[in-house]
Amino acid sequence: MSNITLQSIQSPIASTWCPGCGNFGIIGAMKQAFVQLGIPEEDLVIIYGVGCSGNMADFNRVYGFHSLHGRAIPNAIGVKLANHKLKVIVIAGEGDTYGEGLNHLLAAARGNHDITVLVHNNQTYSLTTGQSSPTTMKGTNTKSTPDGLVEEPLNPLTMAISAHAGFVARGYAGNMAQLINLVKEAIQHDGFSLLDVLQPCPTFNKINTYQWFQQRVYDLDKKNYQPSDKKLAWETAQEEEKIPTGVFYKDISKVSYHKHLSQLDKKTLLEQRSGEVSLKKPLKAFV
């Protein structure tokens, strides 16, 4: 058993992200968080969606699962329920999580599955070269909306809160120090956690740039904010002029899904895998 180090988690594959991509900040913060938490390398599983964020699958040396677009969350739940001793993290973009796979996000939050969903939210579809995403601002001209986007952007934070998520946070790829702590806190939270990370896309998003974010983001921690207050979280998550970052909502009283299952009380499913099965009990009903 050896804990993750910055060297051990480095894969032989070089990054393919554009210079200035917000993903560099996010991957850096993630690695620091894993190292600081002292996670054994074999006990971490990362499930990746498909998009620029998911391409991180090749840059990390971990137990990984590079899934389908939109489907990382159900894969993650399957992994967690099969072996709940693992730390299970989902890395996916906002198109993946809030568009294609939204149903899974809501179900995972409602079920309080003990997984961390880290969303790379750059308000654009980048790997497919610049179309609108579920969080693109209304009116934005993109390749798929040349006359301006008609839809209003989705608010992932209020949506997660209303779906009973027990941990809802927002980070910013340009604030590593804060992001490391948010990743750590999200992983350590016992239950479902959503960490939405705002990130500029220097190639395809010319509106929400580093400069744009720098003028707007602020840290909730510097405001004596109380994340246990759900009503306050709901209100704060709707602020638009300035963009709050940090932990919006946290409920430590919630019980994780797998802890409701008595068959997982003592051992994981994997640990209970057996070479022999007795059919005596179910057969009684058929004689």
Place this chain on the structure above:
Amino acid sequence: MSDMTEAKNWNWKIAGQAGEGVMVASKMVAKLAKRHGLSAFNYLEYPSLIKGGHQTGQVCFSKEPIFSQIRSLDILIAFGQASFTEHAEEITEKTLVIYNSNAGELNEDLVKQCKGKIINLPLNEFARKTAKTKLATNMVAFGITVAAFGFDQQAALSMVEEEFSSKGEEIVKKNHLAFTAGFEAFLEQESPISSFSVDSKDNQVLMTGNEAVGLGAVAGGLQYYSAYPMTPASAAMHFLADQQKNYPLVVKHVEDEIAAINQALGASYAGVRSMTGTAGGGFALMVEGLSLSGVTELPVVILYGQRPGPATGLPTWTSQADLQFVLRAGHGEFQRIVLSPGTIEEHYLFTKQAFDLAEKYQVPVFIISDKYALESHQTFTKPEETAEVGKLSFVEEKDLKSDNSFRRYSLTNTKDGVSLRSVPGQEHGLYISNSYEHDAFGYATEDATLTIKQTDKRASKYNGILEEIPKPILLGKKDADVTFICWGSTVNVLKDVVSQTDKANVIHLPCVWPFPVKEFTELAKKAKSLVMVEGNATGQAEQLIRQETGITMNDNLRRYDGRPFYAEDIIDWLEQ
């Protein structure tokens, strides 16, 4: 009476509205027949609604093995007038029709047209007087049935107790009274048409295809079942959900079928045996996940319950029209196994085997069935109480070297295209399970040579798989004028055909993919005339056989009205 008990088989039907307990009574009759040492088949028909409509339970039982339903009835219990119009052609001169006179006086024309003997009995009134509720009408009917066939009364009373014991003593008592009212009322008017004694050596079980799949899954080491309800596969989920109390098993009713297959793949990645189950519409949503199983080489078992489509189709009826869909589903090319069990016993055996095949070859394995088999009860010899579960195609700890050289998708260290896999939690086994084409470690690649090598590696599983799948079976005499070919549940009807005539024999395909070309060709070339029997309009298995072997049929029988084949119709066809 004695000459009547010489009859080869007995056929009983109960007809009423949804919510009148028709299905419960029907299952109980089948199980009671089993306890008298008889072979039984229980076929249910019902519309897609909860209350009202017309539904039937139909039990055929015999001293000889019996596998399907029969049309001409010995006894029909009719809760309402609809039964006369719906089942007129099933009523013969020998049929006793017990009519629930509380449903109103029978239309004179209906009485005149009815070939059988009608016995009017106030079934609802009996239920109300004894059990204080109309809901016990089905137990009145059960009492009548037990009296009419001369089944053991005590055995029947025990069965009523078993059925209702979970609802408390009071309910059991009420249903006993309702049963007795029916039992006595019949004997006041009629004599039993047969007589049976309880078989103390009964070693059979009675279950549906869904239950057999569920039991086979448990026997095959299933630990994770994720699914979304859809007829006709929902009952497999119900059975397994109930088994969570007996096994280290998690059953997850998920948000949609996409989640169902993807959760199953997640669990599989983490090292436990997993499964999902659905029907056509649900499987359509799973197709991308199927492809994911193919490229990641993660085992998964899929129960596919066919019902008539397109789209929502006829939700509660049967069909064999999704064979080509299952064979072709999924973008890209990858290996799959499609098992097509026929009898309920095969549903048990093949589901158990499906888990070994999936794990050994790291491929998706289908159990393709249909409403007819999944929701019908059939008797078969009780399976062994202990089942072995192998641990296949996993790398051993000692082979995971500390230099982290483990190659999950190794191209050199393989047997039949299978490379061993590690699971999270194992030291030095780190790898990526990748939806992208990948190298030996799982890292994505777009390299042309590597793409060919990994594709070929996966394709080379075919030969090993072909050795292990269940092979075509010849049923009946070796030499016959006509050889019927069938796959899946149709064999049940054809078994009952060949037990009644020497004119035909049957080749049953218990596995349709990979196609057992050699074994099938050997059997087929001995046939004088090949006739394909399948439940679809376009001859999907017929096309498959031609594609794989070049063999063409001399004729075919196709049915695509949601109803199963009947042995009587096929025998009539042979006679002509």
